[in-house]
Amino acid sequence: MSRVAGKSGPYHHGDLRAALVAQGLEIARSEGPSALSLREVTRRAGVSPAAAYRHFRDRAALMSALGREIQELMAKRMRARSDAPTGGAVASADGTQHGPVEAAERAQAALRRLRGVGLGYIEFAVDEPGWFELAFFGESARPDEASPADRPVATAGPAGQARLEEVPPFAELLAALEDCVTSGALSARRRAGAEFSCWSAVHGCAELMVHGPLRGADPRVVRAVAERVVDDIISGIRG
Amino acid sequence: MSRVAGKSGPYHHGDLRAALVAQGLEIARSEGPSALSLREVTRRAGVSPAAAYRHFRDRAALMSALGREIQELMAKRMRARSDAPTGGAVASADGTQHGPVEAAERAQAALRRLRGVGLGYIEFAVDEPGWFELAFFGESARPDEASPADRPVATAGPAGQARLEEVPPFAELLAALEDCVTSGALSARRRAGAEFSCWSAVHGCAELMVHGPLRGADPRVVRAVAERVVDDIISGIRG
DNA sequence: ACACGGATGTTATTTATGTTCACATTCACC
DNA sequence: GGTGAATGTGAACATAAATAACATCCGTGT
Incomplete structure (x- = not known):
């Protein structure tokens, strides 16, 4: 037939x-x-x-593919939540001098963006707990990865594990942090390692709300805790 | 026979x-x-x-039991890591007046304890990744819980989920935070909600090292990141 | 046109797991 | 000692992952 x-x-x-x-x-x-x-x-x-x-090579490979897909959705949500980038790098590269007021505004905008990135991450986890749970599935698995078909030869890093920039939500965080540095909201010295602190706090908070004791809590409580955690870690990385 | x-x-x-x-x-x-x-x-x-x-009612109940067991081990490790409690509550209750120097020392000790709690949590996760992964298994499961035998009637909280104080590692954190408050290292206003920030950062950091991109990284890097994360969040909750 | 080979799907089989049921054994207590 | 509850056994069922051998389709070169 x-x-x-x-x-x-x-x-x-x-x-x-x-x-x-x-x-x-x-x-x-x-x-x-x-x-x-x-x-x-x-x-x-x-x-x-x-x-x-x-x-897919096996079940784990399917899960990995789903995870990557979900990571993209997360990043999209985070971008939407954190509005537009401040374009700090461009502004600081064009040689134009800015007054202290404008500089402070740019720094504030960068911090807002960083905050949005974190809150977007948490909101995604709360709104889509099933997806969130799957998002980072493959990170613990061996570098099986994709199907026999689409293996772009050198996808993986040194030890076969994805580089940070290749994890979309993490990339959003890195971009937001850079923005903070170029806008002066975060000193270069404080910048080093800040991505780990930020990701830790935000991811841990999401876990708290999806698997932990805050699961199913009042949405207002959830929101308040999320804001507190994000504000605390931003305050913390700035010293 | x-x-x-x-x-x-x-x-x-x-x-x-x-x-x-x-x-x-x-x-x-x-x-x-x-x-x-x-x-x-x-x-x-x-x-x-x-x-x-x-x-055990089913596999999940076995896992829950294992989880609780592991949580106890974690708490033990955290206690060992954070040395002895400062006894702040006792000292402030006995009516004795302390000079500013002694007060500052007590506050420092409380902060060291809080730091030790966090670092102990992370170290446990890194040293025993298999256990760590299982520790909070049951939190996502329904309130099946124990065997038909040992069900102490009213174990669970409002919606059948464990109260925070009943999760041993979390209890360690709460105690350390109280110590910070009574020793003056943390204001009462800042105290509210701080447990969520602390737990988020520390748990997220542990995840980063067990499942995430820091899995298998150089122990010195791991240690440095852990300290940075813990110090950042402690700095953050203090404002 | 058409044969051929690779890509894609199918059925059947193997091995492992969670779970339940009917039955066997043992323990504690009267 | 006898009896019932607690505890363990063996066989069975349903489902899952994975693999192998076979079937079908598609494009491509002659």
Whole structure:
């Protein structure tokens, strides 16, 4: 049969890999990652379990792909939450002199951006706990990574683990921190290592709200705690 | 046969529940939590898989028990790391007046203790990643909890979730924070909500080192980052 | 046109796991 | 000693991951 659409679709799916990822995202979002089996994904995609192995080395590789997808969504959310970048680097490179008032404003804007990055991260985790739980799945797994197909040869870093800049939410943080430095909100000395403090606080807070004792707490409490944590760590890295 | 020790031990194990927990801890420590199946635990305990169900409602309940056990170990480590408490509450309650120098010393000691609590938490995670991963397993699970046997009726809080003071590592943090307040190292206003900031930063840092990009990094780097994170958040909560 | 090879899906099988059920053994207590 | 509850056994069922052998489709070169 060429394509008798009577019951089962055409033998070839078209873009199964994308379909599997899409179904995986939906399962993780609604049922949670514990309900996310390779078989269930293929079931929903209307395909046999073994078909998935044409696109992913194993279950872990599927999870990694989902994780990367979710990281992109997180970064998007963080960008939206932190408004537009202040463009500090450009302004400081054009040689124009600014008055102290404008400089202070730029620094404030950079700090707001940093704050938005952190709050966006936490908000994403709270709004999409199923996704959040999956986002960093692959980081603990071996460097199996993608399917036999799309392996761009030298994707991985020194020991086969993703470099920080390649984790989209982390990249947002790094950018925001740079902005703080160029705008003068953060001294170069204080900058070193600040990304770890920021990420720690914000990620830990998200965990607290998704898995920890703040799970299911009043949204106003959640928001207040998130703001407190973010403000504390920003205050902390500035000394 | 009453007890022909020839091959299999006596029909009744003695204290199987404890044995299962012990084996579970060992597996998690060496092989990692992913290797931790109910069957493997019973296998190592020399008992049939079904036997476990006399002591735990299901696999998740076993995991919860392991988690609680590990939390105790963590707290022990944190206590060791943070030396002795400063006894601030006692000193401030006995009516004795202290000079400004002694007060400052007490405050410093309280801050050192808080620092030790944080660093102890992180060190535990780095030294025992398998255990750390399991420590808070049950927090996301439903309130299944213990075996049909030992259910002390009203263990759980409002919605069936453990209260903060009942999580041993968290209790250490709370105690250290109180110490900071009574010693004057932390104002009462700043105290409110500080436990969330502290826990977030420290737990997030631990995650960074166990699952995240700092996994397997040079111990000196790990130590430096840990100290930086802890110092930043302590600085942050003090304003 | 058409044969061929690689990519993609399928069915069947293997091994492992969580869980339950009916049954066996042992312990504690009367 | 006898009896019931606690505890352990063995067999079974459902599901999952992974692999192998086979089927189908697609593009491509002649």
